[in-house]
Amino acid sequence: MNFKGVYYICFVFLIGSLEASVGVDYTSKPDPKDGVATARWLASQNNWGVLSTISIELGGAPFGNVVSFSDGLPDKGCGIPYFYLTTLDPTARNALKDERASLTLSESPIGSCGKTDPENPTCAKLTLTGKLMLVTENTTEVEFAASALFSKHAEMKGWPQDHKFQFYKLDIEDIFLVDWFGGRKPMTLAQYLQPSNQQCELKKLW
Amino acid sequence: MNFKGVYYICFVFLIGSLEASVGVDYTSKPDPKDGVATARWLASQNNWGVLSTISIELGGAPFGNVVSFSDGLPDKGCGIPYFYLTTLDPTARNALKDERASLTLSESPIGSCGKTDPENPTCAKLTLTGKLMLVTENTTEVEFAASALFSKHAEMKGWPQDHKFQFYKLDIEDIFLVDWFGGRKPMTLAQYLQPSNQQCELKKLW
Numbered sequence: 174m175n176f177k178g179v180y181y182i183c184f185v186f187l188i189g190s191l192e193a194s195v196g197v198d199y200t201s202k203p204d205p206k207d208g209v210a211t212a213r214w215l216a217s218q219n220n221w222g223v224l225s226t227i228s229i230e231l232g233g234a235p236f237g238n239v240v241s242f243s244d245g246l247p248d249k250g251c252g253i254p255y256f257y258l259t260t261l262d263p264t265a266r267n268a269l270k271d272e273r274a275s276l277t278l279s280e281s282p283i284g285s286c287g288k289t290d291p292e293n294p295t296c297a298k299l300t301l302t303g304k305l306m307l308v309t310e311n312t313t314e315v316e317f318a319a320s321a322l323f324s325k326h327a328e329m330k331g332w333p334q335d336h337k338f339q340f341y342k343l344d345i346e347d348i349f350l351v352d353w354f355g356g357r358k359p360m361t362l363a364q365y366l367q368p369s370n371q372q373c374e375l376k377k378l379w
Numbered sequence: 380m381n382f383k384g385v386y387y388i389c390f391v392f393l394i395g396s397l398e399a400s401v402g403v404d405y406t407s408k409p410d411p412k413d414g415v416a417t418a419r420w421l422a423s424q425n426n427w428g429v430l431s432t433i434s435i436e437l438g439g440a441p442f443g444n445v446v447s448f449s450d451g452l453p454d455k456g457c458g459i460p461y462f463y464l465t466t467l468d469p470t471a472r473n474a475l476k477d478e479r480a481s482l483t484l485s486e487s488p489i490g491s492c493g494k495t496d497p498e499n500p501t502c503a504k505l506t507l508t509g510k511l512m513l514v515t516e517n518t519t520e521v522e523f524a525a526s527a528l529f530s531k532h533a534e535m536k537g538w539p540q541d542h543k544f545q546f547y548k549l550d551i552e553d554i555f556l557v558d559w560f561g562g563r564k565p566m567t568l569a570q571y572l573q574p575s576n577q578q579c580e581l582k583k584l585w
């Protein structure tokens with residue numbers, strides 16, 4: 174066996190153990206006591222949210238807009254939301270002038286709140302605040318963004334080319350999660366990003 | 380018949396004709412060509428949205444938060460969203476310092492987008508931007524807010540008194556609606572508020 178073969182075997186073993194040891198699974202609702210898992214579950218299982226920016230046209234008002242997003246392949250999210258936006262829409266224009274933004278998600282669209290009111294703290298809600306940035310073209314990251322988005326939003330591939338859609342990401346700085354009584358659940362960015370799998374580990378290599 | 384009786388008959392007649400002549404009905408999706416009806420339908424049929432404010436704690440970042448709201452009794456909305464908020468939550472605290480806010484709604488939770496992507500312009504979306512204000516206590520308006528909210532969000536009545544929930548409303552200044560190809564649909568506040576019924580007309584008397 175040559176060096177290439179050994180390298181390949183080690184790589185497969187490494188990836189396999191990463192996946193096996195962490196085993197990120199976002200298909201069922203986590204225990205509300207586990208804030209990190211709940212936040213990552215909300216980011217993985219929702220396919221749209223409200224992206225808020227500082228409005229140029231409305232004198233700096235906070236402007237929320239409905240957008241689709243993806244944080245990874247289905248059921249294998251990495252926590253960082255990616256978007257496919259055009260400057261024909263105010264959100265992208267706002268972000269190119271002032272990067273400050275937040276993405277807000279509710280458990281309600283996932284369907285597991287039942288009859289619980291969406292404002293009730295046990296119907297979980299997540300706000301990720303940070304900077305909304307263009308993903309650099311011709312990079313591995315833009316390939317990740319494309320596969321993450323197009324695997325969940327198939328029709329995006331066919332959206333009009335002359336609209337000049339581009340990939341954006343939210344560079345997260347603050348995580349606001351409410352998933353039970355008692356106010357927001359304290360969580361650092363490192364804690365939020367910690368649950369990982371093969372795909373997220375590869376992403377970290379960029 | 381005394382004056383009181385004549386007054387009562389005229390009042391009933393007036394209200395009856397208002398309702399009959401305008402006939403606000405928000406139970407089925409309007410034709411996308413009718414932007415006003417679509418916007419009012421989104422406000423009437425959604426029971427939660429994302430309310431964005433300027434964050435005190437995050438250096439002025441736009442902070443979206445999941446909230447429940449109501450613009451009137453079920454299927455009889457008047458277009459102005461009311462909320463039941465506590466300053467234990469950042470949104471109310473932010474608004475008391477800087478009133479600028481927006482409420483963002485999607486057609487997706489109503490269930491009529493089918494397989495259409497939530498970011499596709501034919502899956503309608505609405506952003507109402509304006510000022511988030513406390514409703515004055517002991518007024519007819521606060522009674523309206525309570526009946527509008529509690530008729531759609533029954534559990535609110537039982538929310539903890541020591542949380543000091545209060546009624547807020549969004550005093551709308553700008554209406555951003557996308558419900559078809561071709562960008563936002565132009566609409567003035569007067570046009571948005573024009574479709575009316577008995578309940579909304581009474582509200583205008585305050």
